[in-house]
Amino acid sequence: MISAEHDKLKRGAARLSVCSNSILVVAKLVVGLLSGSVSIMSEAVHSAIDLVAAGIAWYSVRISGKPADDDHHFGHGKIENVAGTVEAVLIFGAAFYIIWEAVHKLRTGVVEVEKLGLGAAVMACSAIINYLVSRHLLNVAVETDSVALEADALHLRTDVYTSIGVLGGLIAIKLTGVTLLDPLIAIAVALMIIKAAWDLTKSAFFHILDVKLPDDEEAQIHDVMMNYNGRFIEYHKLRTRKSGHIRHIDMHLVVPKQMTVEDGHSLSHQIMADIGIRLPHSIILVHIEPCPGGCPECAAQCPKTSPIG
Numbered sequence: 001m002i003s004a005e006h007d008k009l010k011r012g013a014a015r016l017s018v019c020s021n022s023i024l025v026v027a028k029l030v031v032g033l034l035s036g037s038v039s040i041m042s043e044a045v046h047s048a049i050d051l052v053a054a055g056i057a058w059y060s061v062r063i064s065g066k067p068a069d070d071d072h073h074f075g076h077g078k079i080e081n082v083a084g085t086v087e088a089v090l091i092f093g094a095a096f097y098i099i100w101e102a103v104h105k106l107r108t109g110v111v112e113v114e115k116l117g118l119g120a121a122v123m124a125c126s127a128i129i130n131y132l133v134s135r136h137l138l139n140v141a142v143e144t145d146s147v148a149l150e151a152d153a154l155h156l157r158t159d160v161y162t163s164i165g166v167l168g169g170l171i172a173i174k175l176t177g178v179t180l181l182d183p184l185i186a187i188a189v190a191l192m193i194i195k196a197a198w199d200l201t202k203s204a205f206f207h208i209l210d211v212k213l214p215d216d217e218e219a220q221i222h223d224v225m226m227n228y229n230g231r232f233i234e235y236h237k238l239r240t241r242k243s244g245h246i247r248h249i250d251m252h253l254v255v256p257k258q259m260t261v262e263d264g265h266s267l268s269h270q271i272m273a274d275i276g277i278r279l280p281h282s283i284i285l286v287h288i289e290p291c292p293g294g295c296p297e298c299a300a301q302c303p304k305t306s307p308i309g
Contacts, residue, residue: 014058021051042098053087077244084151084204091197098190102183123167145245158196213240250285257290
């Protein structure tokens with residue numbers, strides 16, 4: 001279960017994201033309307049979606065920290081995966097809207113972009129603020145293993161790249177006077193947003209389907225089991241999945257039939273403790289099975305059924 005300290009840290013990071021995005025949405029929207037730049041307006045839309053996503057992340061980290069109850073026996077961790085998936089859908093929608101607006105501008109004619117200096121200043125400030133906030137969110141996400149905060153951090157990191165792209169475009173327009181660059185940059189921004197949305201979908205949505213833990217994490221489990229080689233016959237039916245920041249791991253452990261219940265219980269708890277050290281926030285279940293006997297492995301184990309220290 002997530003500690004109260006981690007819960008507080010996650011909520012604080014989510015609130016910071018909401019506040020920073022609120023400021024940037026207003027700033028970009030005002031400058032976009034004043035300048036008539038579709039690329040700045042596309043960034044305003046992007047930040048508005050980020051604001052909604054930040055709100056969803058803030059709500060989800062509040063709910064995910066609740067303990068298991070009568071209606072949710074496995075806790076509330078999957079709300080973070082649901083939040084990440086919703087955020088991905090919102091980002092896809094924003095990207096397609098930006099492309100639609102940019103294509104409309106190309107068809108109807110591009111108006112003169114004004115107040116380029118103000119627009120460039122807003123884009124530069126946006127890139128700096130979002131970089132600092134996204135770095136903080138990502139650090140907290142790694143420390144607390146939060147899918148929702150990781151999704152929010154990826155959103156903002158994408159906003160950094162797109163803001164830099166728009167900034168470069170505004171400078172190019174200033175130097176060349178080619179206003180056609182404005183909608184073309186907006187389309188490029190939208191394509192980058194689509195790529196980020198797809199990456200987020202892969203990391204958030206598929207865990208709802210109870211996919212197994214990553215190969216490197218399952219390798220940690222196998223390494224632990226190797227350390228106990230010789231104290232059991234075999235293990236099988238290893239199943240893993242993740243719900244928010246919580247990992248669920250279960251397996252069947254075959255032990256010599258002469259092993260006492262107490263010894264089997266002690267062995268399983270040692271294994272669970274070692275896996276928990278390697279993979280924090282894990283709920284582990286080990287089902288003990290007696291070997292039917294008659295196999296060389298069991299025969300070799302039978303003399304070794306003294307109490308486990």
